[in-house]
Amino acid sequence: MLEKITKPSLMVNKxxxxxxxxxxxxxxxxxxxxxxxxxxxxxxxVVGQWFRSFGIHKITVSSVSMAQYFALHGWKDITIAFxxxxxxxxxxxxxALSAKINLLVESIEVINALETGLDHISDVYIKVDVGAAxxxxxxxxxxxxxxxxxxxxxxxxxxxxxxxxHAGQTYKAKGITEIExxxxxxxxxxxxxxxxxxxxxxxxxxxxxxxxxxxPELNGFDEWRPGNFVFYDxxxxxxxxxxxxDIAVAMACxxxxxxxxxxxxxxxxxxxxxxKERIIADNGFELYGYVxxxxxxxxxxxxxxxxxxxxxxxxxxxxxxxxxxxxxxPGDIIGILPVHSCLAVSAMxxxxxxxxxxxxxxKG
Amino acid sequence: MLEKITKPSLMVNKxxxxxxxxxxxxxxxxxxxxxxxxxxxxxxxVVGQWFRSFGIHKITVSSVSMAQYFALHGWKDITIAFxxxxxxxxxxxxxALSAKINLLVESIEVINALETGLDHISDVYIKVDVGAAxxxxxxxxxxxxxxxxxxxxxxxxxxxxxxxxHAGQTYKAKGITEIExxxxxxxxxxxxxxxxxxxxxxxxxxxxxxxxxxxPELNGFDEWRPGNFVFYDxxxxxxxxxxxxDIAVAMACxxxxxxxxxxxxxxxxxxxxxxKERIIADNGFELYGYVxxxxxxxxxxxxxxxxxxxxxxxxxxxxxxxxxxxxxxPGDIIGILPVHSCLAVSAMxxxxxxxxxxxxxxKG
Numbered sequence: 001m002l003e004k005i006t007k008p009s010l011m012v013n014k015x016x017x018x019x020x021x022x023x024x025x026x027x028x029x030x031x032x033x034x035x036x037x038x039x040x041x042x043x044x045x046v047v048g049q050w051f052r053s054f055g056i057h058k059i060t061v062s063s064v065s066m067a068q069y070f071a072l073h074g075w076k077d078i079t080i081a082f083x084x085x086x087x088x089x090x091x092x093x094x095x096a097l098s099a100k101i102n103l104l105v106e107s108i109e110v111i112n113a114l115e116t117g118l119d120h121i122s123d124v125y126i127k128v129d130v131g132a133a134x135x136x137x138x139x140x141x142x143x144x145x146x147x148x149x150x151x152x153x154x155x156x157x158x159x160x161x162x163x164x165x166h167a168g169q170t171y172k173a174k175g176i177t178e179i180e181x182x183x184x185x186x187x188x189x190x191x192x193x194x195x196x197x198x199x200x201x202x203x204x205x206x207x208x209x210x211x212x213x214x215x216p217e218l219n220g221f222d223e224w225r226p227g228n229f230v231f232y233d234x235x236x237x238x239x240x241x242x243x244x245x246d247i248a249v250a251m252a253c254x255x256x257x258x259x260x261x262x263x264x265x266x267x268x269x270x271x272x273x274x275x276k277e278r279i280i281a282d283n284g285f286e287l288y289g290y291v292x293x294x295x296x297x298x299x300x301x302x303x304x305x306x307x308x309x310x311x312x313x314x315x316x317x318x319x320x321x322x323x324x325x326x327x328x329x330p331g332d333i334i335g336i337l338p339v340h341s342c343l344a345v346s347a348m349x350x351x352x353x354x355x356x357x358x359x360x361x362x363k364g
Numbered sequence: 365m366l367e368k369i370t371k372p373s374l375m376v377n378k379x380x381x382x383x384x385x386x387x388x389x390x391x392x393x394x395x396x397x398x399x400x401x402x403x404x405x406x407x408x409x410v411v412g413q414w415f416r417s418f419g420i421h422k423i424t425v426s427s428v429s430m431a432q433y434f435a436l437h438g439w440k441d442i443t444i445a446f447x448x449x450x451x452x453x454x455x456x457x458x459x460a461l462s463a464k465i466n467l468l469v470e471s472i473e474v475i476n477a478l479e480t481g482l483d484h485i486s487d488v489y490i491k492v493d494v495g496a497a498x499x500x501x502x503x504x505x506x507x508x509x510x511x512x513x514x515x516x517x518x519x520x521x522x523x524x525x526x527x528x529x530h531a532g533q534t535y536k537a538k539g540i541t542e543i544e545x546x547x548x549x550x551x552x553x554x555x556x557x558x559x560x561x562x563x564x565x566x567x568x569x570x571x572x573x574x575x576x577x578x579x580p581e582l583n584g585f586d587e588w589r590p591g592n593f594v595f596y597d598x599x600x601x602x603x604x605x606x607x608x609x610d611i612a613v614a615m616a617c618x619x620x621x622x623x624x625x626x627x628x629x630x631x632x633x634x635x636x637x638x639x640k641e642r643i644i645a646d647n648g649f650e651l652y653g654y655v656x657x658x659x660x661x662x663x664x665x666x667x668x669x670x671x672x673x674x675x676x677x678x679x680x681x682x683x684x685x686x687x688x689x690x691x692x693x694p695g696d697i698i699g700i701l702p703v704h705s706c707l708a709v710s711a712m713x714x715x716x717x718x719x720x721x722x723x724x725x726x727k728g
Contacts, residue, residue: 314426
């Protein structure tokens with residue numbers, strides 16, 4: 001499968017991907033919840049088709065451009081899980097001609113602008129900040145949340161669909177107990193808000209791959225929106241969301257230099273392919289990826305004592321055990337499991353399945 | 365100039381860019397040296413044309429793909445300052461039909477593969493590691509360097525053109541004295557190697573924007589290959605390579621949420637636009653960019669006490685002084701001077717001049 005690889009190429013194992021999708025779907029089904037996977041990770045019409053083969057019809061994206069891309073691929077129910085960008089209202093109006101577009105709001109100002117500027121009636125979710133401190137109204141400010149909900153209900157063009165949260169802090173959580181506490185505590189508060197509004201149809205929508213992967217049961221919320229789980233990555237492995245053999249993507253990188261004197265090889269594969277997402281540990285240790293060897297049907301387990309230790313624009317430096325360094329020659333291909341698969345996919349123009357199929361991706 | 369901006373857009377000030385080019389060109393001219401700018405920063409045929417208007421005809425790139433792009437834009441003398449990727453030999457052979465392609469080598473193995481695989485005679489430079497420990501033969505291993513030079517001379521398809529170095533450690537240097545020491549010390553050693561080979565035509569080629577910008581005179585080396593200087597960025601400002609008003613690019617980002625309670629606004633503009641390159645200071649302070657306001661003809665100085673403090677895939681969090689937060693509304697545009705302009709350009713499909721001209725870029 002590697003004969004045609006001439007430059008950094010993000011290889012996808014379709015079988016692992018399908019397993020990841022199937023497992024998460026079953027978990028949401030068991031809880032009787034809606035599964036609305038986030039497509040910002042794979043960003044591909046082809047991978048979208050793999051989801052569709054499981055009967056999945058609702059999706060999440062993170063930009064209007066990405067919504068346009070997936071609408072063109074036939075998706076009809078798309079939540080843009082990013083605060084409405086008022087500069088893109090004309091594009092949102094156009095999009096709504098071909099798909100149901102669900103919007104995210106957190107201020108009166110944006111609600112008023114939508115009421116004036118939308119050409120259609122739109123479902124809106126209130127973004128509730130459950131502790132990530134990125135966007136949304138703070139969950140403890142229930143008065144402001146309810147007030148915004150009442151405002152939305154008074155508008156002709158807006159239909160309050162529910163409350164949407166992304167517990168980004170689970171990425172820094174210390175294990176399952178803390179994640180369970182974040183989810184349970186947020187669910188309780190969100191449910192109280194929903195109760196006060198006396199509208200049982202309101203949806204509590206919950207995201208983030210760590211909690212969707214690690215919670216034993218996906219109860220409590222009406223909708224789940226994980227994204228990264230489709231491919232997982234080293235970051236998720238470190239958090240505990242997945243096993244190493246659940247990781248479905250590996251960057252194939254040509255070896256361009258071998259330096260036995262410092263137990264390093266240099267690969268073609270840099271910041272513009274992986275992004276500069278990294279994991280830092282004590283003593284200044286930096287990790288940009290684990291190292292694997294490609295096999296007939298995929299890739300090996302990570303090589304113990306090997307890691308992608310540094311990235312510049314096009315170069316990657318790979319540290320290897322001294323016993324292995326002599327195995328590699330310029331022109332060989334080595335595999336790297338990325339730290340953050342979403343950003344690696346976003347940096348590439350396409351994915352390649354280990355069967356050799358070219359899988360085009362959205363370019364934003 | 366901002367009316368048409370709907371999503372993150374990298375704005376270029378052409379006047380500043382031309383000044384940056386002109387200043388560096390004059391400096392190399394004063395030293396009687398070759399100016400071979402690295403085009404990996406702007407990656408654009410249009411910006412290349414700006415260089416050409418100064419009479420510049422030799423360029424550097426960092427990949428075969430980028431060489432292909434610039435060959436299509438009429439460049440005829442291109443150094444690929446990246447170790448030869450043997451997997452791209454057919455592409456190199458094809459490229460050589462339309463441009464003089466200069467290659468970078470550091471091992472006998474690759475030299476032998478070139479001798480076998482090249483369809484043409486190629487200039488090659490030996491990559492010498494002057495302390496960055498990325499690629500190249502260590503400068504203190506003059507025996508290995510000379511031995512490789514002799515090997516190259518014995519080949520029919522290879523012409524030894526000189527020695528190429530990239531002093532990447534200048535990015536971590538503590539001021540001009542340390543940078544001068546790196547350049548002076550390396551120059552002395554490289555010159556000794558050149559003397560031993562008794563070939564005065566051999567070129568000593570030196571790169572990196574910090575040394576090209578900060579050295580008072582560009583003597584000692586025959587050729588200079590800075591890249592980043594064309595746009596500069598916050599990293600270079602922190603190193604001391606430029607003034608703030610030499611920075612020629614600013615990302616225009618739509619404001620999507622305003623959070624006065626934490627003196628932050630959220631912009632559409634994330635890791636997929638800026639990359640995750642950052643500057644870290646004490647106490648966990650993280651800086652992904654400085655904040656500017658766009659004006660009629662460009663942008664303001666950075667706002668004191670304002671910085672891009674966090675990035676996720678599409679979101680950027682901007683910290684602002686409490687006195688300014690109320691000035692911003694969803695739908696406004698704010699400017700961010702990036703930490704690393706090369707990676708920001710690489711993440712975008714195009715640049716936009718402040719006069720509104722769309723400037724397409726290479727997509728790798």
